[in-house]
């Protein structure tokens with residue numbers, strides 16, 4: 001038996017022993033465990049599961065053990081992920097510190113920053129949010145204007161961030177700020193960590209069409225930030241941001257496929273709605289074929305994910321293939337949501353109303369929520385720009401200094 | 406699972422690329438057409454492919470075959486598509502071989518397989534109704550339409566089936582009892598209608614096929630057609646990208662126009678999806694997986710629709726040049742239009758996918 005097979009066995013045995021059965025079912029939104037200063041748990045089992053994973057460092061499986069992480073290599077991490085998936089284990093905790101900031105700090109942070117922040121991320125002591133976008137800087141992220149001036153032992157930050165996911169609930173925010181107006185836009189940006197309890201920080205929630213308010217606008221009014229919170233060199237923040245973007249896109253791609261569908265398949269919904277004809281077919285030919293198209297598309301996407309994975313393993317990785325995944329995955333999910341509503345008509349359009357079943361109420365919510373998928377983490381138009389440029393080598397449009405997120 | 410090529414398959418792909426570029430480039434298609442000949446495979450090219458081992462790829466080792474599998478054959482057909490090469494790879498080396506392999510082993514059957522592998526015969530292949538056979542199964546009467554490669558071929562291997570039984574028969578196309586009527590299609594390739602007039606079938610040229618033979622041969626035909634459509638799509642795509650990087654209007658390369666970039670980016674995404682689905686379908690056939698019919702129907706729908714999209718974009722983005730006979734794009738486009746109808750339309754395969762998915 002190879003070491004990896006041995007690791008797989010041991011991992012599976014450990015998971016079976018330590019993951020409570022209630023934590024091996026699909027996660028609804030209210031079941032998610034978040035980290036933070038004032039951490040609460042949706043259930044006792046969720047707390048147990050979180051603590052056991054945390055103590056093993058498996059909240060951050062690939063982070064170095066010296067900072068409390070799991071110390072796994074990539075192959076082992078994949079084994080862990082596969083075994084968790086196979087057993088249906090929930091993620092023990094979800095946080096942008098784990099998925100985004102941590103990996104970037106390990107790459108770009110200094111020793112003191114790593115020693116202070118990484119263990120806290122692993123242990124879920126702080127909840128992190130991402131302060132990149134601004135009212136005037138979305139796709140053209142490098143045009144950001146939040147001002148950051150150096151003083152003796154601190155920086156002074158003024159300005160505002162928007163679309164900050166979980167900005168109200170988070171403890172710290174990692175920000176891109178402007179430290180210089182000279183030269184190219186990208187050359188005057190720095191990467192700064194800010195404690196949101198600092199005087200002058202205010203987060204206001206933004207209501208969304210889905211009825212949720214997961215975003216905030218975050219305001220900075222003469223906020224003093226210690227100099228040691230600068231990650232990387234001053235005016236070199238763009239490199240950190242780009243490094244972090246890799247992890248963000250990876251997470252987005254995983255999220256995108258995770259969103260595929262409510263608890264009922266489209267076939268089931270259509271069967272309930274239209275019944276079946278004498279031949280056993282869903283008795284609405286147009287919907288039937290539309291569902292077939294959707295299922296073909298999802299199947300093609302899954303096979304492409306698998307092919308890309310097999311290519312990587314065989315050392316024949318085509319780096320261009322992953323570029324299409326966010327685009328095709330997110331549009332497919334939206335098609336599904338639209339079809340689900342079309343099939344159910346009024347019954348899918350209920351809003352906070354007891355006349356509807358939980359799954360009916362979810363239909364419209366899913367559609368409205370998933371509208372974000374084609375916008376967040378680089379809009380689909382920006383994705384197409386990137387495919388055209390990197391995969392197809394098509395020439396740049398005339399305005400040459402545009403660098404897109 | 407295998408959606409990536411093994412080393413042998415990669416080497417095969419390289420030699421195919423080299424072979425078609427050198428011996429059957431697109432210019433050759435054009436030369437034959439301009440001389441008003443039908444673009445068919447000639448004995449010389451077939452012999453070269455035989456020498457490369459391609460005719461023996463699907464034969465079992467027990468009769469000196471290479472057992473290379475359908476994924477390997479699919480990639481050859483894809484490469485042939487890229488240069489519009491007319492080959493018997495699909496009709497003779499794949500479908501005819503598969504048809505014979507669906508019959509019980511016998512010296513006569515093995516002899517025919519060997520003849521194909523050695524290149525001493527170049528059969529066309531067709532699927533037809535069992536009603537062509539006389540009740541004593543000893544003669545053929547009636548017609549088959551749109552038989553591919555039937556003018557260049559010297560024999561026909563036909564799978565004749567109804568709901569209860571299937572037979573494979575082998576007949577000499579040069580016999581006076583069969584009438585070949587040439588059919589010219591927009592792709593300039595070799596098709597004919599065949600009319601049999603109480604043609605006697607030699608006793609050792611008639612075989613009972615196994616139960617699922619007709620369904621499997623339909624699937625293999627659809628998958629090979631999808632493989633060629635993938636090659637055609639890839640080639641039109643590459644040529645269009647090259648044109649976008651070269652042609653200038655308004656003082657800039659037209660490939661810098663975002664409206665065009667996005668169209669090509671979407672086409673690229675679809676091409677990547679097709680590649681995965683096609684390789685999966687070929688693998689499913691090779692491994693005789695349970696979901697093979699679903700996998701193949703998916704591949705044919707996606708191949709049809711991707712080739713249509715890319716064929717259309719290819720012409721449109723070349724502007725006026727795109728509809729001239731001088732450019733090859735139109736030749737690819739016409740082949741795509743014909744192959745969309747071969748071995749099942751998108752509508753048929755979509756309906757089949759829906760049925761097999763329990764919709």
Ligand SMILES: Cc1cc2nc3c(=O)[nH]c(=O)nc-3n(C[C@H](O)[C@H](O)[C@H](O)COP(=O)(O)OP(=O)(O)OC[C@H]3O[C@@H](n4cnc5c(N)ncnc54)[C@H](O)[C@@H]3O)c2cc1C
Nearest residue numbers: 130131132133138139163164165372375376377378379381
């Ligand atoms: C669910 C969600 C979570 C988010 N979380 C965060 C977060 O935590 N932190 C954070 O900083 N930000 C976050 N964002 C913001 C996100 O990164 C931005 O919304 C995104 O970058 C787009 O910017 P914008 O909204 O300003 O749109 P704009 O850039 O104004 O775009 C408007 C439209 O113009 C198109 N467009 C823009 N430029 C081009 C171009 N060059 N070519 C073609 N079309 C173009 C876009 O595709 C879009 O359709 C989040 C967004 C969402 C939806």
